[in-house]
Amino acid sequence: MKFLCLECDQVMEFAERQIPGDGTLAAVFVCPECDREMALLTNPMETQFVSSMGVKIGGREVPAQPMEGIRTSLDEGGEKAFTEPVGEAAGNDPSVPAPPGAPSVVWTPEAIERLQRVPSFVRGMVKRIYTDYARERGIRTLTPETMDTARSDLGLEGM
Amino acid sequence: MRKFRTYGEVEHSTGSELLEQVLDQRDRLARRLAEVGTIVAVASGKGGVGKSAVTANLAVSLAARGHRVGVLDADLNGPSLGRMLGVVDAGLEDRADGVVPAEGPRGVRVISMELLQDREDAPLRWKEPNSDTFLWQSSMEAMALREFLADVAWGKLDYLLVDVPPGTDKIRRLLELVPTLPVALLVSTPAEMSRAVVLRSIRLVREAGVPSVALVANMTEYLCPDCGHRGSLFRGDGVRRLAEESGLPIWAEVPFDPRLGEATDRGVPPAAEQAANPVAEAFARIVARLEEPPGPDHEAPGSPSGSADPETSS
Incomplete structure (x- = not known):
């Protein structure tokens, strides 16, 4: 999964992840060229799919337990x-x-x-x-x- | 139409490294399984044929021979091996290198969903979301199986027995995680209904190239614990027909002995406790076949030349 800033033709970089606690997930990506931000919002079902893959959007700060x-x-x-x-x-x-x-x-x-x-x-x-x-x-x-x-x-x- | 770069044309990392995370999981699984000598899938496709009892008794029979044995209860929705191997109340120790499996009779190492659920009557349920469960349930179960394989500190094992739940899709799920599965034991009863289902599983494991595939005929006859009388439990001879149709060997015919069920319910599989009984002898035959180096007597994938084991099918 990659996000491309069409104006700058730059791949947006992961900036922040939020887990509100209602089963949804928000991940913020930013264009390194123009600083434009966008948020990826997943519903509970999509979040569960990501969870079942055992991966973390935005990467892992620590190895998986x-x-x-x-x-x-x-x-x-x-x-x-x-x-x-x-x-x-x-x-x-x-x-x-x-x-x-x-x-x-x-x-x-x-x-x-x-x-x-x-x-x-x-x-x-x-x-x-x-x-x-x-x-x-x-x-x-x-x-x-x-x-x-x-x-x-x-x-x-x-x- | 606007023209912009597509996924394959963009090499820059986003920082999520999702692909790398998936590859890390695969490496972790490979490293863990590198310490396991032989993985044996105990499967059927059909429910109620006694796969779990076969797994429990085979595990203690192997351990009685001095082998280091692990048991993975892949039946996430109907786990029973924790109880059958007497470890249902064991806590799981958390270590940096993995979760320490429970230790059952003769040092058999066990992981089962029974050990992770805090109530006996708890159905397998995942937290949130509460809707559209059918869409993601399967992917969560695949995740759990992967974690059972990769995240349990199995240590060095000679054999890891995987009790595969009913359904050919569950066999496929295991094969996706362990594509080089060396041995599949397909359990069936003499009932015709079992035969038809197990045939599908045979095709699946053959197409996957599992090098050693054999049948275990379970509940072939009733063995009276009081007078020793033997009688039929099922009409038909489905397992031998299966062997003839598929060319697979029957490694053992396991009689039904009520003492087996009682002892297994108590968490003490009888195979290793009563070495002289016909049930234990049947499992000793499977152990002997597993101990043999792979050779021409073992079923080769797609081979039509396999034949019923003369010791057990004649």
């Missing part, structure tokens, strides 16, 4: 089916940095509760960002405080 489509689109289930190793139940000592390639970052119950407040359609992406942040810094236990620090470090205010 495993089973992203199922967990964000399934009614009566989805994200709730996934467990996180929690606190000491995971057998991890929070004071010990994770070794390279460590498989899991432990989310505390408080952090999980906070994550649950994130809208489901972006929860997977947000979770991945925080988990990667913690993993890259050798943090094995992810707390609300870690989330605050990550938001500040990564410029993610609002997540």
